[in-house]
Amino acid sequence: MNMIATPTFHYRAIWISDIHLGTRGCNADILMDFLRRTESDYLYLVGDIVDIWRMRKNWYWHQTHNDIIQKVMRKARKGTRVIYVPGNHDESFRDFAPRRFGRVAILREAHHITADGRRFLVLHGDQFDGVVKHAKWLAIVGDSAYNFALALNLWFNYARRKLGFSYWSLSAFLKHKVKNAVQFICCFEEAVVAEARRQGADGVIAGHIHTAEMREIDGILYCNDGDWVESCTALVEHNDGSMEILRWAEMDEVKQMYSKTVTEKYATEKVQCESSLSPMPGFLRSMASFVRLKP
Numbered sequence: 001m002n003m004i005a006t007p008t009f010h011y012r013a014i015w016i017s018d019i020h021l022g023t024r025g026c027n028a029d030i031l032m033d034f035l036r037r038t039e040s041d042y043l044y045l046v047g048d049i050v051d052i053w054r055m056r057k058n059w060y061w062h063q064t065h066n067d068i069i070q071k072v073m074r075k076a077r078k079g080t081r082v083i084y085v086p087g088n089h090d091e092s093f094r095d096f097a098p099r100r101f102g103r104v105a106i107l108r109e110a111h112h113i114t115a116d117g118r119r120f121l122v123l124h125g126d127q128f129d130g131v132v133k134h135a136k137w138l139a140i141v142g143d144s145a146y147n148f149a150l151a152l153n154l155w156f157n158y159a160r161r162k163l164g165f166s167y168w169s170l171s172a173f174l175k176h177k178v179k180n181a182v183q184f185i186c187c188f189e190e191a192v193v194a195e196a197r198r199q200g201a202d203g204v205i206a207g208h209i210h211t212a213e214m215r216e217i218d219g220i221l222y223c224n225d226g227d228w229v230e231s232c233t234a235l236v237e238h239n240d241g242s243m244e245i246l247r248w249a250e251m252d253e254v255k256q257m258y259s260k261t262v263t264e265k266y267a268t269e270k271v272q273c274e275s276s277l278s279p280m281p282g283f284l285r286s287m288a289s290f291v292r293l294k295p
């Protein structure tokens with residue numbers, strides 16, 4: 001992708017998760033823009049980075065997915081401390097924890113000390129699914145509704161892009177409207193916070209549920225870095241230790257860059273069929289595969 005003038009933002013730490021490389025839903029081009037324009041001392045990959053179990057069922061890989069991996073490795077080589085905490089979609093990497101692949105550390109869960117001395121537990125969060133999913137049939141209904149919304153979101157944003165509008169997450173919007181999803185998220189947050197308290201941490205940083213959030217729950221700061229399938233969000237720590245959620249696709253410059261370069265790219269390279277935001281045939285295929293996607 002050709003870049004326009006690119007201001008770079010520096011953070012002490014960055015957390016991203018739920019990228020789902022190897023699936024059609026991954027917004028790799030927006031993530032690439034984020035990685036190009038941000039720098040950090042620490043980069044935490046909080047699980048579901050490569051969606052191995054979806055790739056086993058339905059092969060999909062785009063060149064931009066290679067670019068993401070190469071970009072992360074280059075950051076590691078240039079001094080960023082990369083810590084990879086695998087999730088449930090890339091759980092085979094957990095077998096290698098705690099190990100170091102060159103400059104990339106793999107850990108089942110990590111502890112991060114902020115510049116102002118607070119200790120954060122960093123984990124993906126799928127380990128709490130069993131606690132959260134009491135009513136199984138409700139979870140299944142909620143899950144397929146959610147998957148449908150995700151598939152619809154791809155098609156919806158393809159249409160928006162064709163019309164010159166920026167990315168807007170329909171599925172993230174719908175999810176907030178679904179009571180079941182809200183209940184699920186609420187129980188998830190409580191379970192994660194309880195684990196942080198058990199481990200004596202001041203806060204916790206998770207992924208998994210594809211909903212970026214930062215709020216204090218019973219004296220523990222709960223943070224979720226969101227995802228790059230729907231909302232394109234990251235959690236960052238500033239140099240003074242304060243935390244912030246970045247909604248990358250909603251930043252004005254990104255909106256401009258995105259609607260411009262991506263429409264150009266689509267017009268010139270004719271990559272529609274392979275792209276993560278593909279027209280109808282891809283949409284139908286992804287609908288079929290999304291039925292198996294769990295958050």
Ligand SMILES: [Mn+2]
Nearest residue numbers: 048087208295
């Ligand atoms: Mn997950």
